[in-house]
Amino acid sequence: MRADNHFTPAERRTCMRGSEDSKEVIVQLEDITRSFGDLTVLDGISLEFATDEVTAIVGPNGSGKTTLLRVVAGVLGSDGGSRRVPIETERPIGYLPQDPRFRTQFSVDETLTYYGDLLKASVDVEASMEQVGLLDVRDRRVGQLSGGMRRLLGIAQSLLGDPPVVVLDEPTSGLDPRMREHVFDIVGDIASEETTVVLSSHDLAGATRTDYVVLLDSGTVRRAGTPRELIDAGPNDSLTAAFLDSIPDGPAVQTGTRGES
Numbered sequence: 001m002r003a004d005n006h007f008t009p010a011e012r013r014t015c016m017r018g019s020e021d022s023k024e025v026i027v028q029l030e031d032i033t034r035s036f037g038d039l040t041v042l043d044g045i046s047l048e049f050a051t052d053e054v055t056a057i058v059g060p061n062g063s064g065k066t067t068l069l070r071v072v073a074g075v076l077g078s079d080g081g082s083r084r085v086p087i088e089t090e091r092p093i094g095y096l097p098q099d100p101r102f103r104t105q106f107s108v109d110e111t112l113t114y115y116g117d118l119l120k121a122s123v124d125v126e127a128s129m130e131q132v133g134l135l136d137v138r139d140r141r142v143g144q145l146s147g148g149m150r151r152l153l154g155i156a157q158s159l160l161g162d163p164p165v166v167v168l169d170e171p172t173s174g175l176d177p178r179m180r181e182h183v184f185d186i187v188g189d190i191a192s193e194e195t196t197v198v199l200s201s202h203d204l205a206g207a208t209r210t211d212y213v214v215l216l217d218s219g220t221v222r223r224a225g226t227p228r229e230l231i232d233a234g235p236n237d238s239l240t241a242a243f244l245d246s247i248p249d250g251p252a253v254q255t256g257t258r259g260e261s
């Protein structure tokens with residue numbers, strides 16, 4: 001195992017949170033590994049996520065972001081390591097997959113009511129529409145929504161039942177700059193004393209608005225810290241430079257042999 005891909009919870013608390021111990025850790029990953037066939041996609045990931053934080057997982061295509069988020073969300077098991085979500089609520093985790101599919105004939109309201117009815121938790125559909133700014137189009141059919149509005153609908157769906165852990169896979173992909181800003185505004189509002197948000201994004205400008213950034217490459221954590229810490233550790237004053245500096249060998253194209261050397 002490489003030293004730079006293993007952040008124990010204690011180390012991460014030390015190196016990332018300093019003395020902000022009022023925040024409550026509600027997801028802990030320790031030494032998580034996950035392979036598909038002979039392809040090692042997650043290679044010893046230890047991270048923890050606390051309330052009132054937005055964490056951005058960034059990394060090249062194929063670096064394992066979606067796989068990591070699926071493990072965090074509990075929709076994919078790991079091969080090794082442990083995942084702890086020490087909270088007890090009716091709906092502990094809300095998850096926006098990378099490519100959510102909704103029935104095009106349903107309205108926004110009907111879609112959220114449908115998903116809300118599937119949950120055991122009590123659900124306030126109106127509040128979730130309001131949270132993402134979709135109240136004005138509540139009667140519009142999904143098939144008539146713009147791509148950005150559909151993404152907001154996906155975020156609203158993930159918020160139903162007020163889960164304390166909200167996992168969003170690329171919530172800003174394909175969105176124009178104004179809509180990306182809007183999504184990061186929403187995400188900042190969601191993170192609260194009770195809630196943590198974990199998202200993946202290729203939008204490094206947006207990632208600078210989050211609390212913590214994890215630079216993932218080839219299934220390992222290359223760097224992690226506040227945006228400021230990562231920028232200061234990089235070659236110049238940008239997260240893009242820090243990102244490129246953290247993957248000096250270029251983007252990973254995984255072929256199934258990595259991790260076997």
Ligand SMILES: Nc1ncnc2c1ncn2[C@@H]1O[C@H](COP(=O)(O)OP(=O)(O)OP(=O)(O)O)[C@@H](O)[C@H]1O
Pocket residue numbers: 036039041059060061062063064065066067068254
């Ligand atoms: N279900 C699966 N079966 C086989 N291989 C998979 C599966 N899911 C992911 N992979 C492989 O795992 C690697 C990491 O994929 P993943 O989607 O986690 O990366 P990513 O960082 O989210 O990529 P992107 O930024 O392009 O969305 C890729 O090589 C992918 O082909």
